[in-house]
Amino acid sequence: MMAARQGARSVVACELDSTLATLSKRIVAQNGYSDTVTIVNAVSSDLKVLEALPEPADVIVTEIVDEALIGENIINTLRHARQELLEPSGTIIPRRGRLYGRCVESSAMHGLNHVGETVGFDVSLFNKFSIHGHFPVRFQLWPRTYLSDPFLIYDFDFMSHDLAEKQSEIQVTATNTGVLHGIILWFELELVDGIIWSSTPPDFSMEAQRNNNQESHIYKQQTGIVTFSKPDRVREKNTIKMGFDCASNRVTVNLL
Ligand SMILES: C[S@@+](CC[C@H](N)C(=O)[O-])C[C@H]1O[C@@H](n2cnc3c(N)ncnc32)[C@H](O)[C@@H]1O
Structure with a gap:
């Protein structure tokens, strides 16, 4: 919703937990962003461009870190995201x-x-x-x-x-x-x-x-x-x- 508020044309947000994904959909609707923000209940490594995403993303934002940085699988998740979901000139946050x-x-x-x-x-x-x-x-x-x-x-x-x-x-x-x-x-x-x-x-x-x-x-x-x-x-x-x-x-x- 922050990206949409800043002018992003289309935002796909991916959450593997079904309860969080369902609640997130309702929160997006309540805040009036359902046209721009799509919540997908999936593990990001299952996402494919032209299925979940209309086109490769120009920005990917994630917060999947634990107290030792790598404990929530950020390495493999971001390697997949950069290879499969990101525009070649795109950006990942965090860098x-x-x-x-x-x-x-x-x-x-x-x-x-x-x-x-x-x-x-x-x-x-x-x-x-x-x-x-x-x-x-x-x-x-x-x-x-x-x-x-x-x-x-x-x-x-x-x-x-x-x-x-x-x-x-x-x-x-x-x-x-x-x-x-x-x-x-x-x-x-x-x-x-x-x-x-x-x-x-x-x-x-x-x-x-x-x-x-x-x-x-x-x-x-x-x-x-x-x-x-x-x-x-x-x-x-x-x-x-x-x-x-x-x-x-x-x-x-x-x-x-
Ligand atoms: C560390 S939490 C985010 C916490 C949130 N930023 C906060 O400060 O409260 C990470 C979230 O991402 C989800 N998640 C982790 N890896 C994922 C993946 N590869 N695909 C989709 N969701 C993922 C988890 O289910 C969890 O809800």
Whole structure:
């Protein structure tokens, strides 16, 4: 409806959940945009030009990110959308997505995903249910010590022909001695040039600091973490080597 209000001739909005799609149709009608905005109840990768869309789109807008950027299948969804639904000269919003991480010591956050001994009993069999990969956490709320500076894990160009899930090997220097319980994760989405939507406050954002521009920084408080089942001790100034993977919409990390 915002695109239509700004003058778009035709808008096709795609939502896979049938309840949300039905309600969206009613909302569009109530607001008087049914002539311009069509709601399609489908997964976008099933859409075809000349069926759901009258012609290739000149702009595709999406918000399918979770706390670790890739958890809602944005990589495969946008690769399909760019190849099959977008005009060759068209634009995707967001244009880029960057995932950042920072090594952290925090037995409190580690304890959200792993158990050991409690009141004298070994309950570690419950670790069968530990999450392998990232999960949401508001890391600002938990006691923690950073063991590294922030580092870039992935930089995805959503318009790229090579957009794909990938692996990334990263080495950082430990800035503190401590127990490496996990890697906290946050992302920055470059919606269009200079407009950043981030999952961290501006004072934590690489982009906002780089450009000294906190005004164009939209902040959503939803960050992630990956925890290690066997935390390692690290020493200040030593190298921490990590292998990141984002296959199957899940960020996983191995200490190398
Ligand atoms: C993260 S939510 C959007 C939340 C919304 N922007 C907000 O701030 O409240 C993503 C939505 O897109 C839908 N969705 C995700 N991937 C989709 C796809 N490939 N095709 C159609 N709908 C999809 C989900 O069902 C969900 O309703």
